[in-house]
Amino acid sequence: xxxxxxxxxxxxxxxxxxxxxxxxxxxxxxxxxxxxxxxxxxxxxxxxxxxxxxxxxxxxxxxxxxxxxxxxxxxxxxxxxxxxxxxxxxxxxxxxxxxxxxxxxxxxxxxxxxxxxxxxxxxxxxxxxxxxxxxxxxxxxxxxxxxxxxxxxxxxxxxxxxxxxxxxxxxxxxxxxxxxxxxxxxxxxxxxxxxxxxxxxxxxxxxxxxxxxxxxxxxxxxxxxxxxxxxxxxxxxx
Amino acid sequence: xxxxxxxxxxxxxxxxxxxxxxxxxxxxxxxxxxxxxxxxxxxxxxxxxxxxxxxxxxxxxxxxxxxxxxxxxxxxxxxxxxxxx
Numbered sequence: 001x002x003x004x005x006x007x008x009x010x011x012x013x014x015x016x017x018x019x020x021x022x023x024x025x026x027x028x029x030x031x032x033x034x035x036x037x038x039x040x041x042x043x044x045x046x047x048x049x050x051x052x053x054x055x056x057x058x059x060x061x062x063x064x065x066x067x068x069x070x071x072x073x074x075x076x077x078x079x080x081x082x083x084x085x086x087x088x089x090x091x092x093x094x095x096x097x098x099x100x101x102x103x104x105x106x107x108x109x110x111x112x113x114x115x116x117x118x119x120x121x122x123x124x125x126x127x128x129x130x131x132x133x134x135x136x137x138x139x140x141x142x143x144x145x146x147x148x149x150x151x152x153x154x155x156x157x158x159x160x161x162x163x164x165x166x167x168x169x170x171x172x173x174x175x176x177x178x179x180x181x182x183x184x185x186x187x188x189x190x191x192x193x194x195x196x197x198x199x200x201x202x203x204x205x206x207x208x209x210x211x212x213x214x215x216x217x218x219x220x221x222x223x224x225x226x227x228x229x230x231x232x233x234x235x236x237x238x
Numbered sequence: 239x240x241x242x243x244x245x246x247x248x249x250x251x252x253x254x255x256x257x258x259x260x261x262x263x264x265x266x267x268x269x270x271x272x273x274x275x276x277x278x279x280x281x282x283x284x285x286x287x288x289x290x291x292x293x294x295x296x297x298x299x300x301x302x303x304x305x306x307x308x309x310x311x312x313x314x315x316x317x318x319x320x321x322x323x
Contacts (some may be wrong), residue, residue: 007279008248044244044259074262081246081257081264208255209266222297224271224309228316229264232257 002091005038009087021095028159029149030172031095036135037167041082046139048075049192054110062122066115070108077232079106079135079194084204092171092198098130103204105129106196108137111145111185119182123152124174129197132180135169137192145191146183147172163193207233239310239319241279249276260317270295271309278319284310 001013024031037045052073059065070076089101111117124132134147141164149159149172158178163170172180174197185191210227241247244259254272257264267275273294277287288302295302313319 006243006246041246048259074259077262077264078246078257078259081248081255085248086250205250208264209250209253222270222295222301222305223268224274224305225268226271226309226312226316227266229266231262232264 002033002036002088003038004036004041004082004085004088006041009085009091011087011091018095022097025096025171025173029178030147030159030161030170032161032163033169033171034165035167036169037082037137039167042137042167045075045078046137048073048078049108049137052108057109059119063120065119067117067119068110068112070110073108076108079108080104080232083133083194083196084207086205089198092131092133096131096171096173098198099200101130101198101200103199103202103207104133104196105199106133106194108192108194111182111191113142113144113185113187113190116184118184121150121179121181123176123179124197125176128199128201129174130200131198132172132174132195133169133198134163134172134193134195136163136166137194138164138166138190140189142185142187142189142191144183144186147180148183149173149178149180152177152179239278239284239314239321241275242318242320245318247275247279256318258317263316265316265318270305274306274309
C-alpha cells in the first residue's frame with residue numbers, strides 16, 4: 001500500500017485500508033508496513049551496507065543497551081534521502097494523527113546474537129520526535145530482536161511485534177505514557193535495521209534545496225542548472 | 239543516455255534532488271533540468287525529451303540543444319546517466 005521507491009514514495013491504498021491502519025495504531029500503538037522498501041532498492045542498500053563498517057555504540061540516555069551502528073556508508077545517505085519524503089510524511093501523519101511531520105532522523109544498526117546487543121525500556125521522547133519507525137534491512141530471517149511496548153506507569157505489556165520480512169517496517173507510538181525496548185537476537189542470524197523518528201522539526205527540505213539559490217535561479221532566463229551538493233547533510237536533519 | 243539505476247530522485251517543488259548511491263553525493267536540478275530528468279527517467283530518449291520541452295518552454299531549438307548538451311555532459315561526468323543501448 002505504501003512503498004518507498006527510487007522515484008519517491010508511492011501510495012496505492014484505499015480509504016478503508018488507511019482507516020484499518022488508523023484503527024490498529026489507536027488500539028495497539030503500532031502498525032506494520034510490509035514491503036515498505038521496494039525490493040530492487042532494498043538490494044542496492046543492502047549491497048552498500050555489506051561494504052560498510054559497524055561500530056559498537058551505547059546510547060547514554062537510556063538504561064542498559066548496546067548495538068552496532070553503521071558508519072560512513074552511502075546506505076545511510078540513501079535511507080535519509082528516501083525517508084525524508086513529503087508524501088511519506090503526510091501518509092504517516094494521516095494514519096497516526098500526530099503533529100505535522102517535517103523530517104526523519106535515523107541510524108542503521110545491527111544486533112548480533114550472543115553479544116548482548118539490545119535496547120532496554122525507554123520512550124525516545126524529546127528533540128521534536130513524534131512517531132517511531134524501524135525498517136528491517138536484514139537479508140535473512142532472525143529470531144528475537146522483538147519490539148515490545150508497555151505502559152510506563154503499570155508496566156503492563158500492550159504490544160509485541162516481530163519484523164523479520166526484508167524491507168518491512170513497523171511504525172510505533174512515542175508517548176510519555178508508553179515505553180518500548182528491543183530484545184536480544186537469538187540463534188545465528190543478525191538483525192540489521194534502519195530505525196529512527198519522524199520529527200516535527202527541522203524541515204527536511206532545507207537540507208536538500210538551498211532557498212537562496214532557488215531565488216537566484218528563478219530570476220534567470222531558461223537554462224538547465226545542476227548543483228553538486230556533496231554528501232547528504234545529515235546534521236541538518238538532527 | 240539513460241539514468242543510472244543507482245541514482246535515487248525526488249521532486250521538491252519545482253526542483254529535483256538526485257542521490258547517487260555509487261558516490262554518496264546528492265545534486266539539485268533547477269526546474270527546467272528537473273523536467274528534463276523527469277522525462278528521461280520516464281523512458282524518453284534525449285530527442286524525445288527535447289521535443290517535449292520545446293512544446294512546454296519558451297526556448298528556441300538551438301538554445302535548448304546547447305543547454306541539453308551541457309546538462310548531459312554534467313550528468314555523465316557525475317555518473318548520474320549512462321550511455322543507453
